[in-house]
Amino acid sequence: MSTPTQRIVSGMRPTGPLHLGHYFGVLVNWVALQEEYDCLYFVADWHALTSEYASPGRIKQFVPELVMDWVAAGLEPEKCTMFLQSQIKEHAELQLLFSMFTPLGWLERNPTYKEVKGELEGAKDLSTYGFLGYPVLMAADILMYRPHLVPVGQDQLPHLELTREIARRFNFLYTPLFPEPQAKLTEAQKLPGLDGRKMSKSYGNAIHLSESMEQVTPKIMSMLTDTNRMRKKDPGNPDQCNLFPYHVLMTDAGKRTEIVSGCTQATLGCVDCKKMLLESLGAFLEPMRARRVELENNPRRVWDMLEAGNRKAHEQALETLTLVRERVNLEYKELSALRS
Incomplete structure (x- = not known):
């Protein structure tokens, strides 16, 4: 049995309606984890921009849809913190600081970088700084809350190891601050699409959680x-x-x-x-x-959940970033009077 202090962080991109594959692959585990851990689940709208930068209008549209799917699947705001990534600006600052010492080779060897870039070649131009550097943003998303565990499938272990490498490098260059989060391996129940291929909204072979x-x-x-x-x-x-x-x-x-x-x-x-x-x-x-x-009958409740989650996340993020600034010698206390 885990202690109440153990924390878990995970996120999901708002790029379309969730389907049964998402439920059995991710959400069923998230719902179970909220009963045992201090869980923070975020809507990764900045991450969505790494591939959808040319058509950002749809991202905001899917933010409340994503949260409604989460709550419908069983997430409860009383048991976990749900927040919106882009509203916690500290994530961007921590990503910037991490990028200063993250070797380019670490990003280029990321298996997902070449895989996704190859899959979408011709459809989207992913030869961008944001797409290459998204693992640094991911590391900032995770390490900001100094979690003990990150729920991942076996195929995501290389991504988490990059986060751990960034934590190790920071702790070596400065003074120890970040734990090296361990993988909370979750068994994803795989569900094929209606046509036998992988279930995907892009294939049109999915059953969405929001459908009647x-x-x-x-x-x-x-x-x-x-x-x-x-x-x-x-x-x-x-x-x-x-x-x-x-x-x-x-x-x-x-x-x-x-x-x-x-x-x-x-x-x-x-x-x-x-x-x-x-x-x-x-x-x-x-x-x-x-x-x-x-929730569809009371859409304001969705935004209220996110606002409450944003406040909780911001408090924790500000605490971490204050410690980071001190360690990299960017905490200018002499200027504190100008901030009030």
């Missing part, structure tokens, strides 16, 4: 299943069916046993299997939808 069952139903009914099962009388293989992972995550064990038996023995057709999934999905999404509708 009227919107979800035609998606499920047209969903790709076992391609080897051409007719109902053909035995199927749930392990090769794009639909079955949804049942694994949202259908109770008893019904899953029935589905496996009916599929492999060709007594249950894919249409009936999809109808059973719709029942499970409806029961799963309905509580989320109810929490979201409450």
Whole structure:
């Protein structure tokens, strides 16, 4: 059992509506962590600009949508701090100070830099200082709150190690201040998209947390299943069916046993299997939808949550940055009278 003082920091970019892949990959862990740790979750709108700098209008639009999805998924402002990255200006100052001693080679070897740049080549120009240097901003986001743990998947460990390297370099050059946050490895339940590819809003193959069952139903009914099962009388293989992972995550064990038996023995057709999934999905999404509708009917509450979170985050950020300025000899107390 962890102590109440242990802190966790994580963020998410407001670039579009969240889907079931986000829920099972990230949010289900965030919700569990808020019960045990001092959690700070931030809307990473500055990070969104690293790739969306040419079309920033949509970012602000998705900020309240993102927070509504978080609360609908189970985050509670009484149990965690939710805040808006760009409103805590100390993040930018800490990024600037970190950038002074972060070697260029550290950024160029970042595996995500080449991967994402290659994926979007031709669609977006990511040969920018902001995109190359985003890990420094990420380190500032994390280290600002001096957390013990950062929830990450196995594929994100190189990013966290860069944050740890920046913390080590700062502590070596000046005096120790930052802990080297450890990875809180979280098992992400992977859910394929409706067409069998990775679930992504850009592929148009996702079920969004904000959608009604009227919107979800035609998606499920047209969903790709076992391609080897051409007719109902053909035995199927749930392990090769794009639909079955949804049942694994949202259908109770008893019904899953029935589905496996009916599929492999060709007594249950894919249409009936999809109808059973719709029942499970409806029961799963309905509580989320109810929490979201409450916020949609009172949008001011979303901004109130962020304002309260911003105040908490700002207090902690200012405390850290004051210590940083002292260590890098930039705390000019002689000028303090001019600040009042």
